[in-house]
Amino acid sequence: MTTTADITRKRATTPLVASVRDLHVHFETKAGVVHAVDGVTFEIRDGETLGLVGETGCGKSVTARSFIRLVPSPPGIYAGGQIDFWSTEARRFQEEPIDLLKVSREEMLAIRGDRIAMIFQDPGKALNPALSIRSQIAEVFFQHRSQEILEVLGPNVPRILRRAARQENTAVERLLLKMPPLRSKADKLQERVDDLVAHALTETQIANPRKIMNSYPHELSGGMKQRVLIAQALACNPDLLIADEPTTALDVTIQARILELIAELQARLETSVLYISHDLSLVKEICDRVAVMYAGRIVETGTTKQIFSNPLHPYTRGLMAAVPSANHRRGELAAIDGTVPELVDPPPSCHFHTRCPYAVEICRTADPGLVSVDDGHTVSCFAYESGDVDADLPSLGT
Amino acid sequence: MPTSHRWEHDLVTSLSTEPGNLDTAKSKRAVISLRGVEKHFPIREGTLQRVVGQVRAVDGVSFEIRPGETVGLVGESGCGKTTLGRCIGGLAPPTGGKIYFRLSDEDAAKLDVVEATPESERTKEHLKQVERIDTDHRIDQLSGKAWRTFRRNCQIVFQDSFSSLNPRQLVKDAVGRPLRVWNEASGRDLTERVVSLLESVGLGRQHLYRYPHQFSGGQRQRISIARALALDPEFIVLDEPTSALDVSVQAQILNLLHALQKERGLTYLFISHDLGVVRLMSDRIAVMYVGKVAEQGTAMELFEDPRHPYTEALLAANPDITSEGSEMRGLRGTLPNPAKPPEGCRFHTRCPVATPVCGWEVDDAVAWLQTNETLLTGLTDVQRRSNFDATLVFKDEASASAVGAAIQNGDVPAPMRAALETFSAEGGKVSMKFSPVEPVQLEDIGGGHLTACLLHTSQRDRI
Numbered sequence: 001m002t003t004t005a006d007i008t009r010k011r012a013t014t015p016l017v018a019s020v021r022d023l024h025v026h027f028e029t030k031a032g033v034v035h036a037v038d039g040v041t042f043e044i045r046d047g048e049t050l051g052l053v054g055e056t057g058c059g060k061s062v063t064a065r066s067f068i069r070l071v072p073s074p075p076g077i078y079a080g081g082q083i084d085f086w087s088t089e090a091r092r093f094q095e096e097p098i099d100l101l102k103v104s105r106e107e108m109l110a111i112r113g114d115r116i117a118m119i120f121q122d123p124g125k126a127l128n129p130a131l132s133i134r135s136q137i138a139e140v141f142f143q144h145r146s147q148e149i150l151e152v153l154g155p156n157v158p159r160i161l162r163r164a165a166r167q168e169n170t171a172v173e174r175l176l177l178k179m180p181p182l183r184s185k186a187d188k189l190q191e192r193v194d195d196l197v198a199h200a201l202t203e204t205q206i207a208n209p210r211k212i213m214n215s216y217p218h219e220l221s222g223g224m225k226q227r228v229l230i231a232q233a234l235a236c237n238p239d240l241l242i243a244d245e246p247t248t249a250l251d252v253t254i255q256a257r258i259l260e261l262i263a264e265l266q267a268r269l270e271t272s273v274l275y276i277s278h279d280l281s282l283v284k285e286i287c288d289r290v291a292v293m294y295a296g297r298i299v300e301t302g303t304t305k306q307i308f309s310n311p312l313h314p315y316t317r318g319l320m321a322a323v324p325s326a327n328h329r330r331g332e333l334a335a336i337d338g339t340v341p342e343l344v345d346p347p348p349s350c351h352f353h354t355r356c357p358y359a360v361e362i363c364r365t366a367d368p369g370l371v372s373v374d375d376g377h378t379v380s381c382f383a384y385e386s387g388d389v390d391a392d393l394p395s396l397g398t
Numbered sequence: 399m400p401t402s403h404r405w406e407h408d409l410v411t412s413l414s415t416e417p418g419n420l421d422t423a424k425s426k427r428a429v430i431s432l433r434g435v436e437k438h439f440p441i442r443e444g445t446l447q448r449v450v451g452q453v454r455a456v457d458g459v460s461f462e463i464r465p466g467e468t469v470g471l472v473g474e475s476g477c478g479k480t481t482l483g484r485c486i487g488g489l490a491p492p493t494g495g496k497i498y499f500r501l502s503d504e505d506a507a508k509l510d511v512v513e514a515t516p517e518s519e520r521t522k523e524h525l526k527q528v529e530r531i532d533t534d535h536r537i538d539q540l541s542g543k544a545w546r547t548f549r550r551n552c553q554i555v556f557q558d559s560f561s562s563l564n565p566r567q568l569v570k571d572a573v574g575r576p577l578r579v580w581n582e583a584s585g586r587d588l589t590e591r592v593v594s595l596l597e598s599v600g601l602g603r604q605h606l607y608r609y610p611h612q613f614s615g616g617q618r619q620r621i622s623i624a625r626a627l628a629l630d631p632e633f634i635v636l637d638e639p640t641s642a643l644d645v646s647v648q649a650q651i652l653n654l655l656h657a658l659q660k661e662r663g664l665t666y667l668f669i670s671h672d673l674g675v676v677r678l679m680s681d682r683i684a685v686m687y688v689g690k691v692a693e694q695g696t697a698m699e700l701f702e703d704p705r706h707p708y709t710e711a712l713l714a715a716n717p718d719i720t721s722e723g724s725e726m727r728g729l730r731g732t733l734p735n736p737a738k739p740p741e742g743c744r745f746h747t748r749c750p751v752a753t754p755v756c757g758w759e760v761d762d763a764v765a766w767l768q769t770n771e772t773l774l775t776g777l778t779d780v781q782r783r784s785n786f787d788a789t790l791v792f793k794d795e796a797s798a799s800a801v802g803a804a805i806q807n808g809d810v811p812a813p814m815r816a817a818l819e820t821f822s823a824e825g826g827k828v829s830m831k832f833s834p835v836e837p838v839q840l841e842d843i844g845g846g847h848l849t850a851c852l853l854h855t856s857q858r859d860r861i
Contacts, residue, residue, distance in 0.1 A: 055644035056615075207769035221732045251474040251671065256715040256728030278644060281674075281719035285726055308719075322649035324674040325720045326701070331656030333678070335649035339614050 014045040015091055016084075017240050017272040018067065018100075023081035025062050025071060032344040036062045038296035038351075039081070041370065044240065046091070049266065049273040051287030051304070053280060053319075057340055059296040060276050064242045067100055067274070068112045087115045087239050114144040117233035121245040123225035127217040133228055134213040137197045140235045142167040145196070152192045153185055161185055200231040204261060223254035227261070234265055241266070242274045247282070259286055280323055284308050289376070292316050295351035296343055298370060302377035312379040314356050350382070358383065427502040428462040429633045429665045430486055430552075433509070435459045436494030437481050441737060453737045455481040457689035458495065460840075463633070468659070468666040470680030470697065472673060472712070476733050478689040480557075480637055483669045487554045487635045491538045498535040499548050505531045550580070553626035557638035559618035563610040569596070569621055570606045576628040595624040598661075599654060616647035620654070627658065633665040640675060652679060673716045677701055682846075685709050688736055688744045691840060695847035705849040708745045741785055742835040743852065746813075756852065757835040758817035760788040766810060773801050786832040798826045805830075 025037035037059040044050050054060045065071050067083060084097035103111070120126035128136060141149060146165040150157050163169045164177060164186065177186040194213070201209035204227040217225055226246060233241060243262065247255035263286060266273055277283050283290055284304060291301040292313065300313040311317045321334035338355040350356070353363035362382055370378040371385060436459075438452040455478040463469045471479045484490040486497060501509075509531060512524045532539050540548055556562040563572055574592045577583045583591045593603050599620040610618055619639060626634050636655070640648040652675065658664060670676050676683060677697050684694040685708065693706035704710045714727040731748040734740050740747050742757015747765070749756065760782065767773045776797030782788040792798040802823025805815070820831045840848045841855040849855060 055646065208771050210771050211768075223732060251733075252673070252715040253474065253711055253729035254732075256726040257730070258728075259726065260728060279717070280645070281717035284719060285717045319645060320719065322645045323719045324649075324652070324672075324678040325718065326677065327720060328678055330678055331653050331660070333649035333653055335653055336646035337650075339616065339647075 014048070015086065016043050016097075017046050017086055018044045018274075019084045019097070020063070021082050021084070023063065023066060023083065024079040025059070025066055026077045026079045028075045028077065029344070034343050035296050035346055036076075036343060037066070038343070038346065039367075040293070040296070040298055042291045042298055042301055044272050044274055045289075047266075047270050047272055048288040049263075049275055049286060051283035051290040052274060052276045052293060053278065053283050053290060054293035055278055055319075055340065057343075058293045059343075060293050061244055063293070064118070064244050064274060064276050067240070067242055068116050068118060069100065069108055070118075085111075085116070085240070087111075110144070113140055113233075113238075114236045115238055116240045116242065117236070117238040118242040118244065119226075119229050119233050119246045122249045123222060123229050124217070124249065126229055127225055129217050132214055132216055133201075133220075134194065134197055137200055137213075137228070137232050137235060138193045139167065140232055141193055141196050144236050149189060149192050149196075152188055158182070158185075161189065165189060196235075200235045201228070203234065203265065204228075204231045206231070222250050223258060226250060226254075226258050230258075230261065230265070234269060234271070237269050238271060240274065241271050242276070244276045245278065248278075255282075262286075280319055292319070295340055295346075297351055297367075297380065299352065299381070300377075300379045301370070302374070306374065306377045310377075312373065312377075312384060313352075313381050314358055315352050318355075350380070426504075427465070427500055428498075428506070429465050429500060430463040430667070431498040431501045431506060432460050432462070432482075432486070432495065433498070433513075434495035435482065435485060435492045435497055437478070437485055437490060438493045451737050454689045454739055455736060456485065456492070457736075457739065459684075459686070459689075459691055460495075461684055461691065461694060463665060463667060465632070465665055466659075466663055467681045468668050468679055470676035470683040471667060471669045471686060472671065472676050472683060473686035474671065474733060476736065477686045478736070479669050479671075479686050482686070483554070483635045483637045483667060486667060487552055488537050488548065489554070496532070497537045498531070499537050499540070499552070501531070501535045505535065550629045551632040552635070553629070553631045553633075554635045554637060555619070555622050555626050555639050557641055559610075559615060559622050559642070562622055563618060565610055568607055568609060569601075572610070573621060573625045573628060576625065580629060582629070591628075592624075595628055596621075598627065598658070599624045600650075614647075615643050616650060619643065619651055623651075623654070623658070627662070630662070631664070633667070635667045635669070637669045638671070639668075641670065641672065648675070655679070673701075673712060674718070685712065688734055688739050690739075690744060690850065691848070692745060692851070693847075693849045694840065695849075699845075699847045705843060705847065705854040706745075706851040707749050707751050707853075711748075711750070741837070743838040743850065745851075751853065752811065752813045753852065754813045754816035755833070755835055756813065756817075757838070758814045758832050759785045760830060760832070761785065762814055763805065763810075763830060764790075766814070767801060767804070770804065773797075773804055784834070786834045788830060790828040790830075792826050792828070795826050798823050798828050801828050 020040055020042050023037050023040045024035065027034040027036055040063055052060045052063065062071055066078065078101050083100040085100050086097045090097060142165060149165050150162060153161065160169065160173050160176065160182065163173065176182060197213055198209045201212060206212055206224065206227050220228065247258050250258060262273070275283065275287055287304050289301065289303050290307045291298050292307070292315065293299065294315050300307065300311070300316050307316065311320055318334065318336040322336060324333060336355050341351060341354050348367050349365060350363040350368055353359040356363065368380050368382045368385065370380045372378045373384050435456055437456040438454050440449040441451040441453060442448065443450045459482060461469070471482065473479045481490065485492045508527050512520060512528055515524065534544065537548055570589065570592050573595055574588050577588055577591055589606070592606065596602055596605055601617065601620055601624070610621070613621065640651050643651060659666060668676060668679050680697050682696050683700050685692045685700070685706065687708050692708045693700065693704065700709060701713065704713060711729050715729065717726055729748045734744065734747055740757060741759045746752045746756035746758065747762060776792045776794060777790060778793050779791035780788060781791065790801065792801070805821065817832050818830060819833045820829065822829050838850045838852060840850045842848050843854055852858060
């Protein structure tokens with residue numbers, strides 16, 4: 001029997017929520033097999049915010065979508081590796097994790113939206129324009145909380161209502177539910193769901209949730225839509241929230257509010273967050289740990305402090321130097337020359353060697369792999385192969 | 399055109415002068431002068447498409463762009479910055495106000511004199527002067543040669559290089575097109591000119607016979623820049639040129655733009671929502687909010703000593719990679735509807751330091767009531783006498799008094815409550831009257847630093 005004290009102690013040692021090991025995701029194209037994710041390894045600890053940073057096309061979104069198997073297949077192929085996931089229950093009873101890449105479709109449906117939820121980049125595209133906000137959030141409850149919803153009707157609920165609570169009812173059944181004697185019970189069911197939806201919206205500090213529920217996405221502003229998506233994602237109190245550039249489509253003033261909201265809800269619900277972004281300065285503000293991705297691989301991981309005060313990988317340094325700031329003089333931004341390499345059948349090499357100012361012969365022929373250089377700070381570069389942080393590169397841009 | 403020779407003369411001098419001396423040769427005039435520019439889009443409704451309102455995308459903007467400088471234009475999406483850029487580029491005629499191209503300081507002073515004179519007292523001489531200046535410099539009235547000179551010298555680089563390059567045109571055709579249109583070059587000469595343009599933006603001969611889809615986003619933006627440079631313009635409108643690019647590529651493009659500016663003495667209007675980028679690239683910055691300029695000044699002044707709460711809010715919300723442990727702060731509420739911009743200061747609905755004289759109106763009270771689930775359910779009619787004065791009619795006494803209590807005791811913004819001149823909730827009616835307020839004007843607070851915030855101008859005493 002585990003006591004509360006045990007659980008608290010375990011939290012102190014920060015158990016894992018998810019662990020990605022050597023993940024490979026390939027896409028089959030006419031030009032060849034694209035290795036979009038090419039051996040990614042990282043861990044997400046309980047209650048933390050992990051930032052996954054990288055430029056367009058580095059595979060960060062594909063990695064995130066692999067968690068809930070949303071990579072379209074074909075052309076996508078999960079070519080190897082595993083994603084272990086511990087739900088709260090699994091952790092409490094010290095069960096073995098489940099491999100998200102191996103679970104059946106039905107198990108995945110139960111996890112997706114319930115234990116692992118996702119907020120998408122463009123709230124305008126993620127919401128269905130033809131459905132009201134009410135029905136889009138209600139769907140989550142029908143999918144994952146049908147038993148709880150049915151409790152309002154007491155025991156011995158007719159089968160037709162049980163099916164209605166899972167949104168499995170047919171058109172004929174829907175018609176029957178609109179007539180007495182089932183109508184009153186169906187209305188009760190709807191009322192219960194409406195309460196849940198309104199509560200979920202209130203959580204995201206939307207004023208007047210009952211009014212918003214009845215509106216359609218086009219009636220809401222971008223910031224409001226993103227709040228609706230957050231309400232939808234957090235409706236079932238998930239263990240892991242994947243936020244895929246949730247504020248890229250928003251203005252800075254709105255962005256700050258949305259990030260405040262996510263942070264506050266995360267603290268209250270004790271959810272772990274995988275935060276995907278291309279914006280380094282944003283990641284610095286909100287993440288506990290950071291993993292930097294380049295061309296399908298993780299090049300550096302560490303705590304936010306480690307990454308930002310002591311970046312080791314040439315790519316991480318290049319990225320930071322490229323962000324315009326007050327310290328830069330005009331025309332003297334440290335740009336990284338060249339472009340991201342093609343990921344079609346990549347050779348075994350450090351993927352960054354084509355743009356790296358310090359590349360030597362070995363970088364072209366072998367993959368350095370992640371090496372731990374400090375407590376929790378790992379980097380994938382031959383310069384630090386001995387695990388020696390002081391084996392320093394000449395600083396970039398000088 | 400009797401006056402066209404002056405244009406030619408101007409063009410010739412600008413071409414023959416050394417790039418280094420360009421600034422001194424041209425400093426007696428502005429490249430672009432905006433005087434109260436407005437761009438309103440009609441809202442049409444019904445079968446007859448009657449005009450029922452105007453979206454005031456740009457609503458009275460005035461500033462100057464001097465030769466060789468970069469003016470930054472920042473603001474949130476929907477504030478009218480792109481529309482203003484299109485007006486300046488000659489792509490959309492303004493519905494009000496005037497945009498002048500190459501207006502000399504002498505002529506600008508004359509226009510100032512005329513504008514300062516009341517309309518009834520303007521003499522024939524005045525009108526004649528204005529007419530001459532308008533036909534020579536005002537871009538929506540230019541004709542013939544003057545118009546062509548303007549078009550040559552004013553180019554635009556758009557935000558989305560996917561949609562601004564024709565997918566069926568080879569790079570050679572896209573970049574060479576301006577040269578062909580102007581009969582500047584043809585045949586082998588044209589190819590060589592295109593190659594040298596491509597080389598100036600970091601591309602090369604090997605890219606001549608490729609289509610846009612064969613390039614990455616950064617390379618496509620380089621092609622757009624090369625096309626803009628083809629006719630050796632004086633002025634380029636850069637409409638969010640790097641917002642679709644990754645930081646490492648953005649840095650390449652920003653460096654390129656700066657190098658080109660130094661080399662060719664270009665003048666830029668840099669439109670962006672990214673404060674870091676604008677700060678880096680601009681000499682002077684105008685901050686726009688709902689169609690109006692909120693604050694204007696040098697990049698240094700604006701970032702080190704912002705004098706408008708909106709600028710402060712933008713800075714506070716912007717994550718900064720160099721700062722240590724700063725907190726990002728957002729703004730409550732959303733951008734107001736530009737079809738019905740707020741009275742007084744347009745920012746007062748979201749302003750953290752708003753005062754009672756900032757322009758509170760009936761709509762603000764209603765918007766606040768709408769955030770409550772139940773308060774407005776009993777509303778049956780609104781009798782609106784002005785934006786500041788209205789009566790809400792409710793179906794029963796109880797809902798009216800509930801609204802009355804909410805406004806008098808609820809968590810209404812304190813300045814809004816203080817702005818109420820009269821307020822009563824009796825007989826199922828809620829009447830409210832706010833003190834009317836004039837729109838806030840931009841005011842110079844020293845050395846060309848302009849702000850439209852009452853707290854920082856001479857209007858401060860009104861508070």
